[in-house]
Amino acid sequence: ADVKKIAVIAGDGIGPEVVGEAIKVMKKTEELFGFQFEFEHGLFGGIAIDEKGTPLPQETLDICKNADAVLLGAVGGPKWDNNPKELRPETGLLGIRKALGLFSNIRPANVFDCLMEASTLKPEVLEGTDLIVVRELTGGIYFGEKFRREGANGEEAVDTCVYNVQEVERIARQGFEIAQTRRKKLASVDKANVLETSRLWREVVNRIAPEYPDVELEHVLVDNCAMQLLRRPASFDVIVTENMFGDIISDEAAMLTGSIGMLSSASLGEGSFGLYEPVHGSAPDIAGQGISNPIATILSVALMYRLTFGYAEAAQCIEDAVKSVLDAGHRTGDIAVDKSKAIGTVEMGDLIIAAL
Amino acid sequence: ADVKKIAVIAGDGIGPEVVGEAIKVMKKTEELFGFQFEFEHGLFGGIAIDEKGTPLPQETLDICKNADAVLLGAVGGPKWDNNPKELRPETGLLGIRKALGLFSNIRPANVFDCLMEASTLKPEVLEGTDLIVVRELTGGIYFGEKFRREGANGEEAVDTCVYNVQEVERIARQGFEIAQTRRKKLASVDKANVLETSRLWREVVNRIAPEYPDVELEHVLVDNCAMQLLRRPASFDVIVTENMFGDIISDEAAMLTGSIGMLSSASLGEGSFGLYEPVHGSAPDIAGQGISNPIATILSVALMYRLTFGYAEAAQCIEDAVKSVLDAGHRTGDIAVDKSKAIGTVEMGDLIIAAL
Numbered sequence: 001a002d003v004k005k006i007a008v009i010a011g012d013g014i015g016p017e018v019v020g021e022a023i024k025v026m027k028k029t030e031e032l033f034g035f036q037f038e039f040e041h042g043l044f045g046g047i048a049i050d051e052k053g054t055p056l057p058q059e060t061l062d063i064c065k066n067a068d069a070v071l072l073g074a075v076g077g078p079k080w081d082n083n084p085k086e087l088r089p090e091t092g093l094l095g096i097r098k099a100l101g102l103f104s105n106i107r108p109a110n111v112f113d114c115l116m117e118a119s120t121l122k123p124e125v126l127e128g129t130d131l132i133v134v135r136e137l138t139g140g141i142y143f144g145e146k147f148r149r150e151g152a153n154g155e156e157a158v159d160t161c162v163y164n165v166q167e168v169e170r171i172a173r174q175g176f177e178i179a180q181t182r183r184k185k186l187a188s189v190d191k192a193n194v195l196e197t198s199r200l201w202r203e204v205v206n207r208i209a210p211e212y213p214d215v216e217l218e219h220v221l222v223d224n225c226a227m228q229l230l231r232r233p234a235s236f237d238v239i240v241t242e243n244m245f246g247d248i249i250s251d252e253a254a255m256l257t258g259s260i261g262m263l264s265s266a267s268l269g270e271g272s273f274g275l276y277e278p279v280h281g282s283a284p285d286i287a288g289q290g291i292s293n294p295i296a297t298i299l300s301v302a303l304m305y306r307l308t309f310g311y312a313e314a315a316q317c318i319e320d321a322v323k324s325v326l327d328a329g330h331r332t333g334d335i336a337v338d339k340s341k342a343i344g345t346v347e348m349g350d351l352i353i354a355a356l
Numbered sequence: 357a358d359v360k361k362i363a364v365i366a367g368d369g370i371g372p373e374v375v376g377e378a379i380k381v382m383k384k385t386e387e388l389f390g391f392q393f394e395f396e397h398g399l400f401g402g403i404a405i406d407e408k409g410t411p412l413p414q415e416t417l418d419i420c421k422n423a424d425a426v427l428l429g430a431v432g433g434p435k436w437d438n439n440p441k442e443l444r445p446e447t448g449l450l451g452i453r454k455a456l457g458l459f460s461n462i463r464p465a466n467v468f469d470c471l472m473e474a475s476t477l478k479p480e481v482l483e484g485t486d487l488i489v490v491r492e493l494t495g496g497i498y499f500g501e502k503f504r505r506e507g508a509n510g511e512e513a514v515d516t517c518v519y520n521v522q523e524v525e526r527i528a529r530q531g532f533e534i535a536q537t538r539r540k541k542l543a544s545v546d547k548a549n550v551l552e553t554s555r556l557w558r559e560v561v562n563r564i565a566p567e568y569p570d571v572e573l574e575h576v577l578v579d580n581c582a583m584q585l586l587r588r589p590a591s592f593d594v595i596v597t598e599n600m601f602g603d604i605i606s607d608e609a610a611m612l613t614g615s616i617g618m619l620s621s622a623s624l625g626e627g628s629f630g631l632y633e634p635v636h637g638s639a640p641d642i643a644g645q646g647i648s649n650p651i652a653t654i655l656s657v658a659l660m661y662r663l664t665f666g667y668a669e670a671a672q673c674i675e676d677a678v679k680s681v682l683d684a685g686h687r688t689g690d691i692a693v694d695k696s697k698a699i700g701t702v703e704m705g706d707l708i709i710a711a712l
């Protein structure tokens with residue numbers, strides 16, 4: 001049988017709780033669809049710092065490299081926030097992206113009709129919002145040379161933002177290709193009126209655009225994008241952008257949906273391998289209480305099924321199950337209007353499994 | 357008599373129209389308060405490219421250097437968008453900031469109660485929003501070395517982000533000082549979990565913070581800031597950040613107020629000299645029709661009076677006049693709910709002058 005290897009890195013805070021429910025869902029689909037998964041767990045983030053002295057132990061990296069897909073919970077917490085750089089959870093996150101060659105971060109930001117009221121945007125503005133941010137993940141100012149030096153005016157710090165043609169081209173193609181499967185609109189976000197990397201970005205995007213004649217391409221300056229997301233969120237389909245802008249724009253887009261506890265993400269490299277994780281963080285303030293929302297992680301499994309394994313039917317089945325549970329009025333505390341009626345993490349997981 | 361020299365660079369698009377009304381207001385205050393202004397006009401932006409072959413002619417720069425304050429309309433337009441870098445309006449904007457040493461950009465984002473419905477945010481979320489973004493304006497990735505080179509994988513582009521201790525310190529102090537005159541809360545925005553310049557930024561901010569014990573300091577990561585602005589805009593007082601992040605965050609903040617046609621800005625250097633301009637752009641689509649909104653430019657005059665000249669009473673008087681005209685229901689097209697009742701640029705200017 002075709003056994004798929006899943007590396008599970010639950011991480012910190014609510015990570016283990018939400019990943020636990022996602023695994024339950026995966027196991028249920030083994031029964032329902034005849035899939036076979038082999039789960040291997042690895043330490044990552046804060047817990048790995050505590051137990052192994054590094055946020056990304058070689059062992060964990062090996063488990064990931066050996067797997068067909070990675071399921072990640074969440075990392076970080078105040079406990080490690082003041083650690084030196086090499087001993088911080090984020091350093092593990094940047095390290096794993098680079099080591100696994102995950103150059104593309106896919107962040108859907110769509111609105112769940114039944115959660116529309118949770119957004120701070122007016123419903124009539126938000127209505128129909130369904131966009132995907134495609135963020136370059138292994139280049140730019142995140143990975144360029146960084147250092148301190150003595151300058152003419154004393155100490156200074158330097159970060160370097162570098163992009164080569166090939167890096168831009170592969171992420172831009174991904175943007176165009178994803179747009180082709182959707183509403184066929186691509187917004188390429190840059191700051192070409194100021195940055196050289198953005199000018200290169202725009203040149204490359206324009207050069208390959210004719211290969212995707214069915215996709216309507218728009219160039220949007222990043223400052224303008226931050227505004228237009230607020231003004232006309234529903235008009236965006238796919239947004240493609242570089243690493244730093246993508247960090248900011250994808251979080252803004254996620255927040256405006258009002259459904260941040262519901263959003264999943266995929267980080268992809270060449271081939272079908274991918275790392276899947278919820279957009280929300282490790283929420284250390286509610287960790288261990290069994291009240292966190294597992295939906296984003298469960299939907300990350302659906303994304304994994306679709307993008308890495310081609311299990312489209314099972315993916316749809318998971319998404320439908322989530323929707324039906326929400327439509328029936330079940331809510332975890334983060335999305336409940338009446339907090340007294342909120343259900344727990346495990347209860348939500350069980351309801352979704354029952355609805356599968 | 358104490359004659360103040362004002363450099364007027366009306367620029368492109370609606371620039372000349374809105375600046376015209378602002379000058380009318382200034383002249384009225386000469387009468388009312390006994391001020392004396394001497395206006396000198398300079399070409400800048402697209403029009404300077406057309407007439408002088410450069411977006412920032414030396415002559416214009418001299419007029420500005422010779423003045424006590426600069427009043428700027430707006431620059432740019434599609435006509436010049438595909439020009440080479442040296443012949444683009446934005447290049448003039450970056451050039452004038454650097455040449456005049458305008459290291460601090462002050463962008464108030466406050467909500468006009470009577471325009472609350474113009475925002476895409478829910479009124480209950482927006483209510484009470486009154487923040488100022490203090491953006492570093494002459495450093496960072498905007499002004500670092502930029503170039504192309506042949507890399508191992510073909511052509512690549514490089515931008516360099518540099519900050520020294522002194523640059524961070526002077527803008528951080530401005531943030532603290534402005535916070536002291538307001539609700540005494542400062543949010544310093546950076547990406548210290550990734551960038552070396554942000555780590556330097558945070559160190560400097562933390563080092564000087566004890567000198568401002570009355571100001572409550574919060575460090576916010578830029579991606580989180582993009583989210584929190586949407587979730588709890590009213591909780592921010594002063595936000596201080598570096599050039600690139602400030603570009604994005606200040607535009608997001610401006611848009612969420614729903615009052616972008618109303619927002620003014622100041623760019624300051626050492627001493628009292630400053631450049632004042634509306635936040636909105638040159639709006640080439642409506643230029644020359646006499647329908648643009650002059651309020652942001654008129655409020656920029658109020659900011660000039662307050663920050664450069666210490667004319668606090670007259671500044672208040674202008675702000676009150678604007679408020680009373682709005683409260684009386686007068687609207688230009690951009691902010692009118694019933695567009696058929698919209699008034700023109702000159703009419704709006706005249707009403708404000710009458711209300712002074």
Ligand SMILES: CC(C)[C@H](C(=O)O)[C@@H](O)C(=O)O
Pocket residue numbers: 090093094247549550579
């Ligand atoms: C934790 C941090 C390094 C990371 C990033 O900036 O990429 C996070 O914000 C994200 O978006 O995954």
Ligand SMILES: CC(C)[C@H](C(=O)O)[C@@H](O)C(=O)O
Pocket residue numbers: 193194223446449450603
């Ligand atoms: C036109 C552009 C160079 C400029 C900037 O990015 O600073 C503008 O967006 C601004 O905010 O004044």
